[in-house]
Amino acid sequence: MFSSGYLRSFFIYLSILISSAPSLANSEDCLHLNNNINNQIRNCEQLLKINKNSTQADFNIRLKLLALYTHQGSYENAHKLFASMTHYSADTLTYQQNFNLQRRLGILYYREGLFPKSLLFFKKAAALIKSDIHEAMFAKIQADIGTAYLAMAKYSQAILAYNKSLKIKKKLGSQQGIAVTLNNLGSVYRKMQLWPEAQDFYQRAINIYETLNLPARMAHSKENLGLIFLADKSYDAALNVFIQSFHFFEQKKNQVASLRLLLLLSETQINNSKLAAAAKYLNQAQAIDLILGPSAHSTALKLNLGRLLSAQGQYQQAQAILLAGVKFSKEQNDIIHTLALYHALIENAVKFNQFKAAFEYQALYTTAALANYKLNFNNELVTTRAGFEFDQQTQKIILLNKNNEIKQLTLINQRAKFALLSIIFLLFTITSISFIFWQKHKRALIEKNLHTEINWHRSQFAKLGVNHRRLSAAFGELKQALLIINNSQQVIFINNACCKLLKIKKKNIINLTMDDLIQESNQDFWQVWHSGVEFNNEFYPKVKLNNVDSGIDLTVTTIDYDEYLTLFAFNLNNINEHILVSSAMSEHTFHQHLVDLMIISLEAWELATKSNRIELAERSGIWRVSIDEGRLRTRSMDRYLMLKTLPKKPRWREVIRTAHFVLAECTLSDECKLSLNDKLAALSQHLRAQALL
Structure with missing residues (x-):
């Protein structure tokens, strides 16, 4: 028989095994993809209650739970969880864990609409890795940076970041990743209203998704493609791709996506004046909205319902539902839909000759637009400040590392080297101050001479104009x-x-x-x-x-x-002969001078501004710009660029004014400016000799 002490030890060991079994089982359910996100969150939370040690495994669980909270929209829980992770030292974590933490924080702030702060954390994550070593991570974070820039309407920076990501993905051969970035680039060009470029990127993404048999992603890209057709008023094409995407999401029972597509379908039909079809889609959308509850899509639903009622001639009903939409969008801080609703109210009032109401809605629209402008300005200020602070932090880290290296290298004979550095610094300071004062004095003289020359050319430009x-x-x-x-x-x-x-x-x-x-x-x-x-x-x-x-x-x-x-x-019967300037000089010499001056003026303009002669004609107002077969042309100016096409009675004042305009408005090299002044002086002297000025 077993002794009582042995039995007690056996039961204690058995209880430990039983208590640890759920932990092992739940670890798999927490860290890996699960169809039920709520169950996955509960498993992770249970693991944290059991495992209270500050280990790397515990950190990974918290990091996964942070991602799940963000995905679910539980932002308050996500911030509380991050606060509980601050005791982890960056030195005890791997570079990948540090990278994932900064990236997850960036995604959290992005979901909250705090795009400048999101961009800051994305940049912090990017600073932790090297593009030539951690290529996949670099491609991922550059795509995140591009998405943040896109949300902030900084399109050139977004394109730059997405192209960096695309270059790495092409090198790695990640076809799905390439398609995602192509889709993102399409969204940038769509925001810039460059429809052909956006359509090309979306179509390339769709082709890859179709090859990889990824229908869900293909449906999303087709939805984006439909937005281009809708903005370009190609309603039949938009309707076709929206219906394809809607059928997919409806089959997959994705009610949020189905509601979004129904709203786009109704908007397309309203714009196309097909009100019965629009009403059918809106009825379906209302049914889904009742199931899902209030959301951002509820505002768009009210907007489309109001527009439909207005198109059907129901002014009061349209006004009521649009005003309800304004109230809801303000509660949601949805400025984009607020402006759209005000615009719909204005159109509704004008359509039914309610001009007083239209004026009041216009005033409210202006106020909301101004508030949005101020908000964007503040966000821009926050972005600049955050970027400056990030650069400062980076510089401080670099300087700290350099100082540590210097201290290690200067332990021996520190006093002698310190004295030497002090002397060098003093000499450098004196030299720098002297150089700065000399440069300042020289720059002041150059600026004074430049202003004098520019003012003279401007006075000549104005003097030769119409009185x-x-x-x-x-x-x-x-x-x-x-x-x-x-x-x-x-x-x-x-x-x-x-x-x-x-x-x-x-x-x-x-x-x-x-x-x-x-x-x-x-x-x-x-x-x-x-x-x-x-x-x-x-x-x-x-x-x-x-x-x-x-x-x-x-x-x-x-x-x-x-x-x-x-x-x-x-009502003119006889018009007096107008006086034309005649020339008593040698026509060939005079004409050659004019052509030479015009050519060198145009070359100087193109070299300084990197633009063409059409821009010169429009900016100066001297030469007429006409439209022929859909293209801008400068026929008058073009005749002065070759001797054989020069008019018999050339407009010599226009040529001189053009030269003065280029000298006044362009930053030219000394050689170019000297050449142009010489040509101008030669022509002016010839004209004075012939008494034409």
């Missing part, structure tokens, strides 16, 4: 109705008779263009106008004007009056 007082003296008191257009196609002068005819005031001609005066139905006139050719007393009978009931006869001619202008005369 409005001279135009008033020449045409202001004529009984003939006249107006004058400059090279930028803007009205720069209108006399009293024309003001009376067109029923406008002189003070209102600012920013007035020909599109505001002459109707598009006058095709003969507009065809010649858009071709960019010069007018020579061209007569157009019975031209229809926007402010005049009956047709008016119109004569158009191009005049050289300080610069080339276009004169419009209404």
